[in-house]
Structures are given as structure tokens and as C-alpha cells.
Amino acid sequence: MALLELDDVSVTYRIAAGEVPAVRGVSLTLDAGTALGVAGESGSGKSTLAMALLRLLPRDARVGGRILLDGEDVLAMKWGRLRAVRWAEASIVFQGAQHGLNPVQRIGDQIAEPLLVHGLARPDSARGRVAELLEQVGLPAWRARSYPHELSGGQRQRVMIAMALACSPRLIIADEPTTALDVMVQAQVLTLIKELLAEHGISLIMISHDLSVLADVCDRLAVMYAGRVVEHGPSREVFHDPKHPYSAALAAAFPTVGDPVSRLAPKGLGGDPPDPMDLPPGCSFHPRCPVALDECPTLDVELWPAGPERRAACVHVRPEKAEPAETTLEVS
Amino acid sequence: MTETQAPVEAVGTARPTLLEARDLHVEFPSRGRRARAVDGVDLAIGEGEIVALVGESGCGKTTLARTLLGLERPSSGSVLYGGTALEYGSRALKAYRREVQLVLQDPMGSLNPRQTVYEAVAEGPRIHGLPGEQEVVASALSRAGLRPPERFFLRYPHELSGGQRQRVVIAGALALEPKVLIADEPVASLDASVRGEILALLLRLRDELGLSALVVTHDLGLAWNIADRVAVMYLGRIVESGPVEQVLTAPRHPYTQALLSVLPESPERVVLTGEPPDPTRIPGGCRFHARCQVLASGRAAEAGVDGRCRTEPLAVLPAVSTAQAACHYAAAVD
Numbered sequence: 001m002a003l004l005e006l007d008d009v010s011v012t013y014r015i016a017a018g019e020v021p022a023v024r025g026v027s028l029t030l031d032a033g034t035a036l037g038v039a040g041e042s043g044s045g046k047s048t049l050a051m052a053l054l055r056l057l058p059r060d061a062r063v064g065g066r067i068l069l070d071g072e073d074v075l076a077m078k079w080g081r082l083r084a085v086r087w088a089e090a091s092i093v094f095q096g097a098q099h100g101l102n103p104v105q106r107i108g109d110q111i112a113e114p115l116l117v118h119g120l121a122r123p124d125s126a127r128g129r130v131a132e133l134l135e136q137v138g139l140p141a142w143r144a145r146s147y148p149h150e151l152s153g154g155q156r157q158r159v160m161i162a163m164a165l166a167c168s169p170r171l172i173i174a175d176e177p178t179t180a181l182d183v184m185v186q187a188q189v190l191t192l193i194k195e196l197l198a199e200h201g202i203s204l205i206m207i208s209h210d211l212s213v214l215a216d217v218c219d220r221l222a223v224m225y226a227g228r229v230v231e232h233g234p235s236r237e238v239f240h241d242p243k244h245p246y247s248a249a250l251a252a253a254f255p256t257v258g259d260p261v262s263r264l265a266p267k268g269l270g271g272d273p274p275d276p277m278d279l280p281p282g283c284s285f286h287p288r289c290p291v292a293l294d295e296c297p298t299l300d301v302e303l304w305p306a307g308p309e310r311r312a313a314c315v316h317v318r319p320e321k322a323e324p325a326e327t328t329l330e331v332s
Numbered sequence: 333m334t335e336t337q338a339p340v341e342a343v344g345t346a347r348p349t350l351l352e353a354r355d356l357h358v359e360f361p362s363r364g365r366r367a368r369a370v371d372g373v374d375l376a377i378g379e380g381e382i383v384a385l386v387g388e389s390g391c392g393k394t395t396l397a398r399t400l401l402g403l404e405r406p407s408s409g410s411v412l413y414g415g416t417a418l419e420y421g422s423r424a425l426k427a428y429r430r431e432v433q434l435v436l437q438d439p440m441g442s443l444n445p446r447q448t449v450y451e452a453v454a455e456g457p458r459i460h461g462l463p464g465e466q467e468v469v470a471s472a473l474s475r476a477g478l479r480p481p482e483r484f485f486l487r488y489p490h491e492l493s494g495g496q497r498q499r500v501v502i503a504g505a506l507a508l509e510p511k512v513l514i515a516d517e518p519v520a521s522l523d524a525s526v527r528g529e530i531l532a533l534l535l536r537l538r539d540e541l542g543l544s545a546l547v548v549t550h551d552l553g554l555a556w557n558i559a560d561r562v563a564v565m566y567l568g569r570i571v572e573s574g575p576v577e578q579v580l581t582a583p584r585h586p587y588t589q590a591l592l593s594v595l596p597e598s599p600e601r602v603v604l605t606g607e608p609p610d611p612t613r614i615p616g617g618c619r620f621h622a623r624c625q626v627l628a629s630g631r632a633a634e635a636g637v638d639g640r641c642r643t644e645p646l647a648v649l650p651a652v653s654t655a656q657a658a659c660h661y662a663a664a665v666d
């Protein structure tokens with residue numbers, strides 16, 4: 001059963017210079033208890049999409065389409081209901097948020113705050129719950145008395161995860177939770193996330209530009225380019241056998257150590273990321289695409305079927321006789 | 333310069349040593365204690381060689397790199413360039429900095445937002461009074477892959493992509509025609525798609541200009557992508573070093589094995605737990621013993637070295653280019 005359904009979601013920022021179409025018609029489904037990875041380079045719209053899910057975008061952003069959480073339209077929710085959803089059902093770990101911990105407040109108090117605010121714990125019982133949450137993320141209970149500067153980057157990220165878990169949400173949205181952490185700490189945090197998923201049946205949307213990390217944790221992967229999903233499918237298949245040239249470039253960017261093909265041969269993608277205010281016509285990837293055809297600059301790409309439970313928006317997977325694509329993407 | 337010594341011949345390669353750390357120690361006072369950030373390092377970088385320095389956060393990589401650049405003074409030991417010990421007078425250092433250049437990652441703020449690309453790249457040549465400034469800048473930009481260079485002269489950092497900004501930083505280093513680049517996490521904050529481009533650029537500079545490089549990173553894939561040799565650092569020491577193929581496909585030190593095991597594709601993971609290592613409290617015996625999975629699993633005891641793991645420190649690895657590991661167990665089972 002779908003926990004979250006996105007139907008043709010779009011987000012446009014209005015700025016002085018005009019309109020920035022940051023997300024352009026994304027349809028995705030997330031089943032309860034599963035994990036979806038969203039990949040793409042900086043500026044492709046990942047964080048904008050994540051924030052749209054809980055209506056956390058700034059006022060100058062216009063959101064279109066439908067976002068159904070347990071069948072209920074998030075975009076139509078009244079303010080009170082939305083607040084309840086934000087703490088009881090879904091919580092978000094923001095990109096770089098570990099730097100946003102209050103430097104002069106002990107971390108135990110910071111974790112307890114939402115519990116007290118929402119009446120989920122009384123001041124006398126909050127301490128026990130904080131200890132429990134710290135333990136869940138692999139930190140000793142005495143760490144509640146520490147200040148953020150006394151913790152390493154990885155430990156601060158654990159605190160952020162503890163805060164996200166505080167109100168026992170069913171869905172966690174994690175934006176670049178391990179970017180900028182070193183390999184060993186990244187492995188610790190990813191192991192923690194996987195354990196939490198398995199033990200608590202939590203659903204996860206995880207955002208990263210590192211496909212190998214997403215393939216490791218998530219059941220399914222969606223790759224975004226210029227505000228659109230250009231490929232999605234089971235994560236290991238998308239990572240090991242990408243159908244869209246952009247996914248292929250992302251997958252090749254992080255080499256497998258020991259693979260002779262990548263030895264002394266780093267693989268990159270030429271060209272610059274697209275300017276959302278001046279997107280190339282046709283397939284927006286065509287100026288950087290190594291396998292573009294003559295028709296790509298004028299082509300109407302769609303997410304065509306690309307194998308079992310897979311779709312890709314590239315002319316190279318277009319069926320001989322193009323059939324109309326379904327609007328929602330099956331995830332089950 | 334006062335002291336002249338013959339450069340140590342890099343064993344196993346035909347490359348003569350260009351830059352060398354000899355029994356290097358760097359200490360800082362830290363909350364009433366001494367942090368031994370670099371605690372005995374011998375390391376040689378050959379002409380035209382790319383060496384990757386890897387290890388987890390806080391192990392001393394940046395401190396070692398800064399000391400090699402002359403930005404930090406060793407508490408003991410020395411840095412040798414072309415066989416001559418580095419001097420710390422301002423004039424000697426200025427001359428040295430022309431030869432050995434630092435490449436920082438741009439998002440750490442190495443570009444001034446109010447300075448054009450031209451001004452940013454021209455800064456070094458001006459300090460050193462190089463003639464033909466405009467040509468120097470143009471050629472540095474185009475060697476860094478920003479072509480045609482004139483198109484970038486008047487741009488500001490915010491008008492460039494992340495990859496282009498990193499190229500400007502590299503161009504700034506290239507403008508002085510250095511012999512060695514020292515790059516600290518040159519691609520860590522760049523997008524996956526741009527990362528390969530910058531790494532390819534570093535490789536090309538080595539091939540075309542014969543540049544040497546020390547690349548500091550916690551990313552083993554980066555070492556696999558571009559380095560000839562890798563040195564693995566743990567708590568102020570190099571614990572394993574050698575040719576990339578050998579060290580990264582058949583690691584002998586348990587710490588290197590653990591680092592490789594947590595890469596997303598590897599089958600069996602050894603996720604090290606415990607607090608991050610603290611350079612003010614370096615353990616006795618093998619400095620890795622409190623976290624070592626080989627000791628914890630009883631394999632060290634089977635090989636009869638567990639006592640030594642806990643009590644007998646390992647010798648500093650010499651600056652040779654053949655594969656070596658500072659581990660009692662590795663020595664016993666080989």
C-alpha cells in the first residue's frame with residue numbers, strides 16, 4: 001500500500017529575474033516500509049522536492065500537482081493538520097542541519113524539546129526517552145549533557161537522526177545525511193539507518209548525489225535531472241545497469257576500487273549543469289549527452305518502460321511504437 | 333640553505349624523490365595536553381608521481397600536508413625539497429611556495445567573492461613579480477580547462493559552476509608553474525558528475541607537465557582513480573603504504589582492510605566503532621589496537637602477537653615506494 005504518492009508535482013520559485021522551475025512534473029510512489037533514493041547533481045531539484053513533501057518551502061515557491069500521504073492531500077491540508085503530520089507522521093533531516101544545532105544548549109534538551117512541545121513526554125519522563133533515543137542511534141546516555149561542539153560530525157548527525165525519531169514518525173526524509181562525513185563515519189551512519197529501517201518499519205526517502213550510497217540503503221532509486229525524474233527502478237539495477245545516460249554518468253563517477261576499467265581513468269561528465277531558467281529544448285540533457293541523436297533537441301521525452309518495474313526518459317529505450325506512458329510510476 | 337643531503341632513491345620506481353618528510357613530528361597544545369597530530373612520518377613524493385594520503389577525519393592528513401607546504405613548523409624532523417632541508421625564513425619560504433603549491437577546495441572559501449577570475453589567478457604571479465601577467469593568467473586558465481581563457485577573465489565566482497570554481501583554484505596554483513601540487517580534498521564537495529573531470533585534469537597535468545601531487549582525501553575511490561601510490565594514515569602515523577594496486581586490492585594492515593571494507597560495494601563490512609581517535613591520547617603498543625578487528629577477533633592471538641599488539645610500538649615505516657605495513661600480525665603471517 002502506498003504511503004506516499006506524488007502526482008505530477010512541480011515547484012516554481014519566483015525571483016526578481018523571473019521564474020525558476022526547480023521541479024517539473026514528478027510522479028513517484030513510496031510503499032510503506034520501503035526506502036526510496038533520490039539522486040541527481042546539485043541544483044537538480046532534490047531538496048526542493050523533499051521540502052515540498054511537507055510544505056516547508058519558502059513563500060515565493062509555487063507548488064503544483066498532488067502529494068498524497070496515506071491518501072490525504074498534503075497540499076490541501078489545513079495548517080493545524082499539517083503541523084500534526086509534520087511531527088507525528090513524517091520528519092525531515094535537513095542537508096547540513098548538524099551545523100544548525102544550537103551551540104549553547106545541551107543536546108539532550110534539544111532532543112527533548114519536540115517531545116515536550118507536542119506533549120509526548122512530561123518533563124520528568126523526557127530524560128528517559130532521550131536516553132532511549134540516544135541509545136537507538138548508538139550514543140551513550142551521558143552524551144545528553146554534551147554540547148554540540150563536543151561531538152564529532154558523525155555524532156552530530158546521529159543526534160539529528162535521534163531528533164527525527166523523537167516523535168516516532170512513519171516516514172523519514174533524509175537530505176544528504178552522509179555527505180561531508182568521512183568513509184568510516186558514513187558507514188556507521190548508513191548502518192544505523194539500515195537498522196532503524198529494519199527494526200521499526202520506517203519508510204525512508206534519502207537524497208544524495210552518490211548513487212553507490214543510495215543503492216546500498218534503498219530499495220528503489222529515482223534519478224533527477226533538471227527538475228525531472230529521468231530514470232527510476234530497483235536500486236541495484238539502476239546502479240549496475242543504468243538505462244539513462246545521465247544515470248550512467250553518475251554511476252561511473254564513483255569507481256569500484258579494484259575495477260581495472262577505472263584505474264587511472266576517472267570518468268566525468270562534460271559541460272555544465274543546466275540553468276533552470278534557460279533549459280535546453282527537447283531532452284534537457286542533450287547538450288551533455290554522449291549518445292545524443294539528431295532528434296534529441298526536439299524530442300518529447302517521456303518515462304518509457306525500460307525493463308521490469310523500470311522506466312527511463314531516453315530515446316534509446318523508446319518502444320518501437322510509442323505507447324502512451326502511464327502517469328504514475330509503479331513502485332511495488 | 334644550510335643542509336644538503338642526497339635524495340633517497342625511491343625504491344621500486346625510476347622516479348627520484350622531489351619532496352620528502354623525514355621523521356616528521358607536529359604537535360599542538362590542546363586543552364592542557366599535547367596533540368601529536370603528526371607523530372613520526374617518513375614520506376617521499378617522486379618527480380611526476382601522484383601520491384594519495386588517506387585516512388579518517390582527524391588522523392593528521394591536513395597537518396602533514398600543511399607542514400610539507402611550510403605552513404606549519406615541525407616540532408622535530410624535517411621537510412626536504414630536492415634533497416635540501418626547508419628553511420623557514422620568509423624569503424626562503426616565498427621561493428619554496430613557487431615550487432610547491434596548495435590547492436584548496438573552493439567551497440572552503442579559497443576564492444574571494446568580490447574578485448574576478450583574472451584577479452584571483454593573477455594574485456600569485458604578482459606577489460612573485462612574474463613578467464607577462466596576462467599571458468601567464470591565460471595559459472594557467474586554459475591548462476586548467478577553462479577555454480577560451482579570455483571568456484572567464486571578468487567573471488565572478490558566483491557566476492561559475494562548482495567545477496569551474498575548482499578549476500579557477502587549480503589555475504591559481506598553476507600560474508606559478510609549480511613542480512608539486514598539494515591538494516586537500518580537491519573534489520569532496522563537488523558533484524559526482526564534475527568530480528571525474530577535475531580528477532582527469534590532475535592526471536593530465538601530471539602527464540603533460542610532469543607535475544607531482546600529494547592528494548589528501550578520505551576517498552579511496554579517488555586514490556584508485558588517479559594515484560600511483562597510497563599512504564594510509566592513522567593517528568599521526570603512516571600505517572601502510574605502497575603502489576595503489578597492491579595496497580587497495582590486497583591490504584595488509586587491519587585499518588586499511590576496514591577502510592576498504594566499508595565501501596558500498598564490498599561484501600563483508602568491518603565498521604569500526606568507538607570514539608574517533610584522539611591525538612592527545614595515543615595508545616601504547618600498536619596505536620590501532622583498541623579498535624583493531626584482528627586483535628578483537630582473536631586472530632592476533634592465534635598468530636601469537638596479541639601481547640605485542642598491546643605493548644610493543646611499531647617502527648616508523650621508511651620512505652620507500654614498495655608495499656609495507658606497520659602491523660605485528662601482518663609481519664607474522666606473511
Ligand SMILES: Nc1ncnc2c1ncn2[C@@H]1O[C@H](COP(=O)(O)OP(=O)(O)OP(=O)(O)O)[C@@H](O)[C@H]1O
Pocket residue numbers: 182360361362367368369387388389390391392393394395396550610611
Ligand atoms: N592548530 C591546532 N591546534 C590544536 N589541534 C589541532 C590543530 N590542528 C589540528 N589539530 C588536531 O590534530 C589532529 C589532526 O588534524 P588534521 O586537520 O590534520 O586532520 P585531517 O586528517 O586532515 O582530518 P579531516 O579529514 O577531518 O580533514 C586533529 O585531532 C585536530 O583536532
Ligand SMILES: Nc1ncnc2c1ncn2[C@@H]1O[C@H](COP(=O)(O)OP(=O)(O)O)[C@@H](O)[C@H]1O
Pocket residue numbers: 013014015020022040041042043044045046047048049058276
Ligand atoms: N529559495 C529559493 N529561491 C530561488 N531559487 C531556489 C531556491 N531554492 C532552490 N532554488 C533553485 O532551485 C533549483 C533546485 O534547487 P535544489 O532543490 O536545492 O536542488 P538540489 O537539492 O538537487 O541540489 C536550483 O536551480 C536552485 O538554484
Ligand code: SF4
Pocket residue numbers: 244245246283284285286287289290291292293296299301313314315316
Ligand atoms: S534522449 Fe537523447 S539526449 Fe536525452 S538522454 Fe537520451 S540520447 Fe541523450
Ligand code: SF4
Pocket residue numbers: 585586587618619620621622624625626627632641642658659660661662
Ligand atoms: S599490530 Fe596488532 S593491533 Fe595493530 S593493527 Fe596489527 S594486528 Fe591490529
Ligand SMILES: [Mg+2]
Pocket residue numbers: 046047048095175
Ligand atoms: Mg540539496
Ligand SMILES: [Mg+2]
Pocket residue numbers: 393394395516
Ligand atoms: Mg583535513
